[in-house]
Amino acid sequence: MGKPPTTRTPDLVWTREEDQDWADTVRVRLALDHGVAFGLAEEVLAEAHQLVHEAGRPAPEVLGTPEAYASAVAAERVSEKDRARADAHGLTPGEHVSAAFGMLGFIGFVLCALCWIEDGLWVTGSWASVAGYATVVAAVSLAALAFVARGAGRMRGMWGFAAGAVCAVAGGSAVAAAAPGERLFAVPVPVLMAGCAAWTVGAFVFPDATLDRWFTPRPQAGDAQWLTRLEGLLRGRHAMPAAEARGHVREARQHLARAGGERAEDAFGDVEVYAMRLAEGPRKRRRLARNKMYRAVAMAVLFAVIAVDEALEAGHFSGWVAMYVVASACWCWTALGEWREAREPTGTQPPR
Amino acid sequence: MPDAHTPWTRAALPLCLLGTLDGEEKSYGYALLTRLADAGLHGIKAATLYPALARLEEEGAVEVEWGAGEGGPGRKYYRITEEGRARLRRDQAAWGDFTRTVASLLGKGDDSGQAADDTDA
Numbered sequence: 001m002g003k004p005p006t007t008r009t010p011d012l013v014w015t016r017e018e019d020q021d022w023a024d025t026v027r028v029r030l031a032l033d034h035g036v037a038f039g040l041a042e043e044v045l046a047e048a049h050q051l052v053h054e055a056g057r058p059a060p061e062v063l064g065t066p067e068a069y070a071s072a073v074a075a076e077r078v079s080e081k082d083r084a085r086a087d088a089h090g091l092t093p094g095e096h097v098s099a100a101f102g103m104l105g106f107i108g109f110v111l112c113a114l115c116w117i118e119d120g121l122w123v124t125g126s127w128a129s130v131a132g133y134a135t136v137v138a139a140v141s142l143a144a145l146a147f148v149a150r151g152a153g154r155m156r157g158m159w160g161f162a163a164g165a166v167c168a169v170a171g172g173s174a175v176a177a178a179a180p181g182e183r184l185f186a187v188p189v190p191v192l193m194a195g196c197a198a199w200t201v202g203a204f205v206f207p208d209a210t211l212d213r214w215f216t217p218r219p220q221a222g223d224a225q226w227l228t229r230l231e232g233l234l235r236g237r238h239a240m241p242a243a244e245a246r247g248h249v250r251e252a253r254q255h256l257a258r259a260g261g262e263r264a265e266d267a268f269g270d271v272e273v274y275a276m277r278l279a280e281g282p283r284k285r286r287r288l289a290r291n292k293m294y295r296a297v298a299m300a301v302l303f304a305v306i307a308v309d310e311a312l313e314a315g316h317f318s319g320w321v322a323m324y325v326v327a328s329a330c331w332c333w334t335a336l337g338e339w340r341e342a343r344e345p346t347g348t349q350p351p352r
Numbered sequence: 353m354p355d356a357h358t359p360w361t362r363a364a365l366p367l368c369l370l371g372t373l374d375g376e377e378k379s380y381g382y383a384l385l386t387r388l389a390d391a392g393l394h395g396i397k398a399a400t401l402y403p404a405l406a407r408l409e410e411e412g413a414v415e416v417e418w419g420a421g422e423g424g425p426g427r428k429y430y431r432i433t434e435e436g437r438a439r440l441r442r443d444q445a446a447w448g449d450f451t452r453t454v455a456s457l458l459g460k461g462d463d464s465g466q467a468a469d470d471t472d473a
Contacts, residue, residue: 247416248406251381251428255398258382269399277403281410 012042012049014059019052022059022066029070035090036070036078044073084272085212087237088288093152094211098203100144104137105200109193116189124186127179135172139165152215153233153275223256226264229271238279239291248278289341296335303328358395365404367447368393370413370440373432378417380429381405405430413439 014020023045030036030044048063055062063069074083085092091099115123142165149157217229227249234245256264268274279287307324311317372387373379379387381402388396408414413436417429432440 247418247428248402250426251402252398254380254427255382255402259398267398268402269397274399274403277399278406280403281407283410 012045014049014052016058019059022063023048025066026070026073029067030073031090033088033090034070034074034078034083035086035092035095036074040077044077080273080276081270084270084276087151088239088291091151092208092212093148093215094208096148096151097145097211097215098206098208100148101141101203102200104140104144105196105198105203108196109200112189112193112196116193121188121190122186123189123192124183126181126184128176128181130184131172131176131179135168135176138168138172142168148215150236153229153236153272154215154217155232155236157215158236223253223264226268226271227253230268230275233272233275234279238275238284239287240279241287286342286344289338293335293338293342296331296338300328300331300335303331361393361395362400364447365396365400366408366413367440367443369401369404369408370432370436370443373414373430374437374440378429378431380427384430408436412436 012023014023026045026048027041030041031038036044048059048069052059052062060066087096089096142161146158146161146165149155149161217225230252231245231249234240234248235242240248252264252268256262256267259267265271303324307321307328310324311321314321368388368391369384372384381398384405385396385398385401388401405414409416409430412433414430415433417431419427419429
């Protein structure tokens with residue numbers, strides 16, 4: 001048997017196509033599901049490559065499914081503390097904020113580009129249009145922050161941001177309707193595009209650690225806050241049903257009542273780590289699939305409503321309407337896939 | 353038992369819990385913790401015990417039943433299932449094989465330390 005390549009760079013050569021697919025899936029799962037750093041992922045794949053080469057058999061046969069292998073690697077090579085900070089997507093709250101605001105800026109950039117192509121170099125604005133766009137940006141930003149707060153286990157924060165988004169829509173709509181619609185200014189589209197690009201860059205450049213701190217409560221002052229945070233993390237970060245999460249909290253409270261004076265932090269340790277341990281069972285995959293299904297259904301409904309609104313406004317089945325219908329259908333298909341995943345018996349696949 | 357044994361204790365905890373629950377009609381977390389400590393497993397903490405019980409419940413090895421607490425919040429009882437008993441028998445056999453294998457690798461009794469010293473030399 002010849003000596004296998006020892007490189008630990010992405011150009012690692014896998015002799016079989018199925019091994020290459022296996023390695024790609026492991027790399028993606030490590031990055032997306034477990035937030036494993038690129039260097040560690042490559043190191044892990046180099047070790048796997050060595051094992052597969054020496055065994056002379058396909059990677060799935062030697063090392064199991066890529067999802068299970070990625071989970072095992074994350075469990076063994078990434079500290080509990082680091083894993084506990086990330087949600088099911090492998091992202092911390094700060095990384096979610098960066099991604100959401102970065103995406104918002106990118107979408108703005110693309111819409112500006114489309115506007116340039118369709119309407120020309122200059123766009124005009126009025127108080128009404130300024131209020132309308134500001135409302136959209138504020139509402140989308142607050143809604144994104146509500147999702148981030150939920151993932152961070154800040155349930156009150158989530159409701160606060162969600163209420164803020166609703167208020168922004170209501171207030172902004174009223175202001176936009178009442179504001180004068182006469183032309184106020186004209187601006188070249190590239191200026192707006194530059195603004196969107198700056199927004200996007202700013203979102204990704206802003207330190208994630210600072211954002212993480214904003215979404216992490218100060219060290220718990222008492223057991224009540226520790227238990228509240230536990231419930232928030234189980235429900236928000238780990239997608240556990242409310243009744244199940246409350247059951248764990250009741251059990252912890254009951255333990256503390258029996259332990260007589262022992263603090264929750266001393267008995268159960270770091271709340272994020274404890275929540276992750278409770279949520280890592282075989283039902284995790286089904287819980288996450290159900291959560292994704294709800295989101296997919298919400299997106300499908302959103303695009304369907306936009307399609308109907310666009311069709312009514314245009315008076316005919318335009319290209320935009322077709323695009324919204326296709327988007328809605330794609331989300332329906334995603335929801336169906338997640339529904340099937342959520343109904344599969346536990347244990348058929350490893351928890352992701 | 354010293355803290356150095358904690359990783360072993362954690363690994364064997366589900367088996368120990370099933371073994372303990374097999375001898376009782378039902379039990380709850382704090383009582384199980386006390387039972388394990390009385391048996392000599394002092395390294396187990398609530399932070400490890402309850403996640404292990406939650407996992408056993410999700411795997412169908414134990415079932416949960418809520419009962420009245422003593423003047424406090426409701427108490428969560430755990431009861432071993434038939435699936436749990438079957439798993440206990442399988443894991444007991446596997447544990448026996450495992451300990452025999454480890455013992456054979458370490459050598460027997462006091463000779464093990466000597467053997468290791470000889471090897472190092």
